[in-house]
Amino acid sequence: QKEVEQNSGPLSVPEGAIASLNCTYSDRGSQSFFWYRQYSGKSPELIMSIYSNGDKEDGRFTAQLNKASQYVSLLIRDSQPSDSATYLCAVNMGRSGAGSYQLTFGKGTKLSVIP
Amino acid sequence: ETGVTQSPTHLIKTRGQQVTLRCSSQSGHNTVSWYQQALGQGPQFIFQYYREEENGRGNFPPRFSGLQFPNYSSELNVNALELDDSALYLCASSGGVRAFFGQGTRLTVV
Numbered sequence: 001q002k003e004v005e006q007n008s009g010p011l012s013v014p015e016g017a018i019a020s021l022n023c024t025y026s027d028r029g030s031q032s033f034f035w036y037r038q039y040s041g042k043s044p045e046l047i048m049s050i051y052s053n054g055d056k057e058d059g060r061f062t063a064q065l066n067k068a069s070q071y072v073s074l075l076i077r078d079s080q081p082s083d084s085a086t087y088l089c090a091v092n093m094g095r096s097g098a099g100s101y102q103l104t105f106g107k108g109t110k111l112s113v114i115p
Numbered sequence: 116e117t118g119v120t121q122s123p124t125h126l127i128k129t130r131g132q133q134v135t136l137r138c139s140s141q142s143g144h145n146t147v148s149w150y151q152q153a154l155g156q157g158p159q160f161i162f163q164y165y166r167e168e169e170n171g172r173g174n175f176p177p178r179f180s181g182l183q184f185p186n187y188s189s190e191l192n193v194n195a196l197e198l199d200d201s202a203l204y205l206c207a208s209s210g211g212v213r214a215f216f217g218q219g220t221r222l223t224v225v
């Protein structure tokens with residue numbers, strides 16, 4: 001059974017702080033990893049993707065991947081109240097090839113940014 | 116806006132009934148995936164269609180079935196509805212480097 005594990009939270013951080021979200025996955029052969037943000041009652045929105053070891057930065061977001069440790073993380077710098085949402089870690093379990101995104105999701109971490 | 120449209124947005128059905136959910140994929144995307152998200156859980160992969168053929172299936176019983184049309188839109192059919200089928204059903208289309216989700220259909224089974 002291919003699994004993705006996340007701390008369910010809730011994780012509370014003060015406005016302006018760094019929020020750190022973590023995820024581990026079981027399938028060592030996984031190649032692509034994603035972080036989605038989901039506001040209550042809405043569908044998931046892709047915020048970061050990462051495919052190789054190391055860090056990838058996009059604005060206030062940094063994704064980190066360590067394939068040896070089977071670990072993915074998301075850092076949110078200068079957290080804002082509008083960042084309050086559930087963050088879902090997803091791993092692509094599909095076969096290689098364009099469009100074959102068969103994602104296994106974690107349960108999500110609920111983040112609250114306190115003004 | 117992702118360009119992925121699902122209908123209806125909300126639906127109430129009675130246990131034992133059948134339901135059909137619909138998804139229009141983003142222009143140029145030939146792959147559609149369906150996910151079930153129960154309350155407080157992450158989305159779970161149901162199945163995927165690529166160029167009108169099933170291209171992978173998650174751990175869901177056969178009463179969950181699907182279809183993809185030549186224009187790449189898709190349907191999810193669920194027979195013999197059970198109370199546990201109450202969830203947000205998400206459609207995602209992909210055709211390259213990422214998958215985009217529709218707004219979802221909230222199904223309530225009573």
